[in-house]
Amino acid sequence: MSALPLLALRSVWNRRGTAALTVFSIAVSVALLLGVLHLREDARRSFANTVSGTDLVVGARSSPLSLLLYAVFHVGEATQSVSYASYEKVARHPDVAWAVPVALGDSHRGFRVLGTEASYFEHWRYGRGRALAFDAGAPFVDLYDAVLGAEVAARLGYHLGDRIVIAHGLGEVSFAEHADKPFRVAGILARTGTPVDRAVHVSLEGLAAMHLDWQSGAQAPPGERVSAEAARAADLRPQRITAFMVGMRSKSTVLVMQRALNEYRGEALTAIIPGVALTQLWELVGVAETALLVVAACVVVAGLLGMLTAILTSLNERRREMAILRSVGARPLDVFALLLLEAALLAAAGAVAGVGLMYAALAGSAPLLARRFGVVLEIGALTPYDAALLAGVVVASLVIGAVPALNAYRRSLADGLTIRL
């Protein structure tokens, strides 16, 4: 009996061309199933990790999901801006502990520029209430200071004191740059694994200074431009922001403040509780996730059926092999076991290859997902659930393998030795 695994291995090796194809088809299907599961878990973790300690996110009237996506995850764009006066009004409310404005709309080589106040670094929380930390430098002080997220600094090789030019608009390249007002890198944040890593933070006043001579939508002609130094003397009070984050003194006022903001007559606003909006996002995405999962599971079934077809087809060619085995003393049960082993071997190889394939695909797609969707993949080890699924695939292959095994078991010795004409 102990010779059987080796025999199965050798037999498969003898047919390695078709076996490799079978293994590959199972590998692709397993990689798809595990990839869908991992992507779903990672996306959830990434989203849940991004915002903490913020009671309300307030923006112009829009869908709660789109507000969450553009204000917190820096995905997509706001349809409208919020007046700074509304922000100040909320910030001064006696039940509000803190409020931080954010202004989005410019970029630096594909990374979003976030205009805010220095208190952002104090109040913004991620993970489970973790505060932002500085790897180097400090929050911005000067009008033309910028604080870089860890990914921006690492990818573009920036250090403290470097000068960067901010571009108008959100493309990776821009043909409208604020080259006359470069910013100095004043601080670099520690890595968070959230969209903060991919942002360039500047002061609202810095953003206002950049846009002084852009009031018509394009830069003023050279003679009328405001120089970087002259801009310091101008009125740089912010007028419009994209959104603001609010922390309440008491949790019991969160719902009432949300209601009051949504019904605010001074301006059409939308206030969302990040936890609620995230749950809504998952309710929405959950349907698509389930559909993807069903498709992925069907592909695994198709992969296993492909294996069944391959083994059944090979049986005809291997009548002689089986007959020789029987003639040298293999019992019918040995033949049965041999074929079962072959199925298990193919499925196990497919599962292992599938895991490798999935990790390769995740690693390959991680930078793209981070850039396009703000989802930071944390490529972790296999979960017990994954392991159970892989074991399930092998067990399923044993069940499926029983079909050809039974077939071969029933055949008589004469089947392969009789020469049919």
Add this chain to the structure above:
Amino acid sequence: MRRPPPARAAAAAVAIGATLLATRLAAAPPVAPPVGTPAPHPAPAAAEPGRAATLGWEELVPAGARAGYKAGPPPPLHDYLSGEDGLAAQQPQDFAVNAALEGRTVRIPGFIVPLELDPDGRVTEFFLVPYFGACIHVPPPPPNQMLYVSLPQGLTLDSMYAAYWVSGRLSTHTQKTKLGAAAYSLAATGVEEYKY
């Protein structure tokens, strides 16, 4: 030569695939109840020693104020933010809490409004409110009709439409806000889905 019936093989394979999926599909969100649906009121049970007493939402209102209590959305609060710098005098509102409940271990059903998620996406802090839709479509419940719940172990919430039983130690605490001076919080020890 005999061949296995292909139909049998296919059926076996499909059955296996279905089993793999069954656990995932079982978690499909339940059908949403209409907005404003009140949470079912449990029959007020006598407190058993050593076991959490089931609490009804009306018991959160002090006994003296209960005569005027209506289960349903409270009147809207329009002037929380409007008026001079949002500081306009608030119409007097009495949201007193039932001091008799301080420190009691209770079990109460309601809907979850998630506030804080842990990095694995589990809800660790939430409001428990008596009717679904308390978060968006109707004015929020007053402070004495919601519980601020902390649940260290977290809850994987697939749908805000689902009602839950939450048990734990209830405490009342005072705070100075424009809405009144008192509120409930619950240190939860257990959460289970409410079965209709």
